[in-house]
Structure formats: C-alpha cells, structure tokens
Amino acid sequence: MVNIASQAGIIAIADHAAYGSSKAGLIGLTKVLALEWARFGITVNGISPTVVETPMALVGWSGEKGERAKAAIPVGRFAKPSEIAHAAVYLASANAGIVNGENLVMDGGFAMITGDPGTGKSVILRQLNERLKSMRDVRVACLTRPQSTLA
Numbered sequence: 427m428v429n430i431a432s433q434a435g436i437i438a439i440a441d442h443a444a445y446g447s448s449k450a451g452l453i454g455l456t457k458v459l460a461l462e463w464a465r466f467g468i469t470v471n472g473i474s475p476t477v478v479e480t481p482m483a484l485v486g487w488s489g490e491k492g493e494r495a496k497a498a499i500p501v502g503r504f505a506k507p508s509e510i511a512h513a514a515v516y517l518a519s520a521n522a523g524i525v526n527g528e529n530l531v532m533d534g535g536f537a538m539i540t541g542d543p544g545t546g547k548s549v550i551l552r553q554l555n556e557r558l559k560s561m562r563d564v565r566v567a568c569l570t571r572p573q574s575t576l577a
Contacts, residue, residue: 427463430472430473431449431453431473431529432445432475433531433533435448435451435452435474435529436453436529449474461527464526464527470526470527471528471530473513473517473529473532474530474531474533475509475510475533476536477495477504477505487504498536500534500538501534504534505534510532
C-alpha cells in the first residue's frame with residue numbers, strides 16, 4: 427500500500443491547517459498500518475511530495491505565489507507527476523519488499539531547510555539563536571544596571 431501524503435504533513439505551512447493536519451494523520455496511519463499488516467506480508471509506505479505539477483496545482487500555484495514557492499525549494503521547482511508515480515511504483519513493487527513504514531519526502535529539499543534557502547539554517551535553529559541572543563541581552567542588561575534598578 428502506498429499513501430500519498432504531503433510535505434504539509436511534516437512541516438507547518440501557513441493557511442494549511444486542515445490540509446496539513448489531515449496529511450500528518452495519514453502519515454501516522456501509514457506507520458500504524460505498516461506495523462499491523464507486516465505480519466501478513468503487506469508493506470505500507472507513504473510519499474510526501476511538494477506541490478506536484480497537476481493541472482489544478484498549476485492554476486493554484488501560478489504567478490508570483492508559485493515563483494516564491496519554487497524559489498524556496500533548493501532544486502528550484504515543483505515535482506512532476508511522473509516522479510511521484512515512479513516512486514509509488516517502486517514502493518509497491520517486490521523490489522521494495524523490505525521498505526515498510528517509511529514516508530518518502532519528495533520536496534526538492536524544502537523540509538531539510540524548512541524555508542530558509544538563503545542561509546541553509548533551519549527555522550528552529552534561527553529561532554533558537556534569536557532566543558539565546560535575547561537571553562544574553564537580558565543578562566547583560568541586568569549586569570550593567572545599578573543594583574537599585576534591579577529591585
């Protein structure tokens with residue numbers, strides 16, 4: 427069995443609450459079914475692509491919105507339907523008999539950098555650095571103020 431989820435199931439994408447949570451649920455279901463059905467010789471895997479260039483997606487992600495999205499993907503483009511299809515055929519084949527419970531992320535590297543292609547740093551690392559800097563600033567401010575202002 428091959429389930430088609432989405433990168434929105436593994437990273438947060440603005441304005442995609444319902445879509446992202448349903449895809450995250452599908453990824454979870456994939457793992458549970460993989461565990462439960464393996465004893466019957468059935469493998470269950472998922473594929474989580476970025477935007478796939480279907481007719482609907484080409485309309486929904488056209489113009490500046492699509493160009494910005496592609497610019498944030500390290501390979502600089504959306505997925506082609508044939509790329510997803512070939513992966514699904516592989517996962518459903520006997521050649522992938524040992525692959526079970528996996529979620530193949532096919533997003534051109536987007537999840538790897540979580541939207542910060544300019545530096546390659548993840549959003550989490552950037553936020554951590556910002557918090558550490560603000561904590562340093564607070565500590566420095568406390569150490570440099572006269573004792574009377576700290577009370």
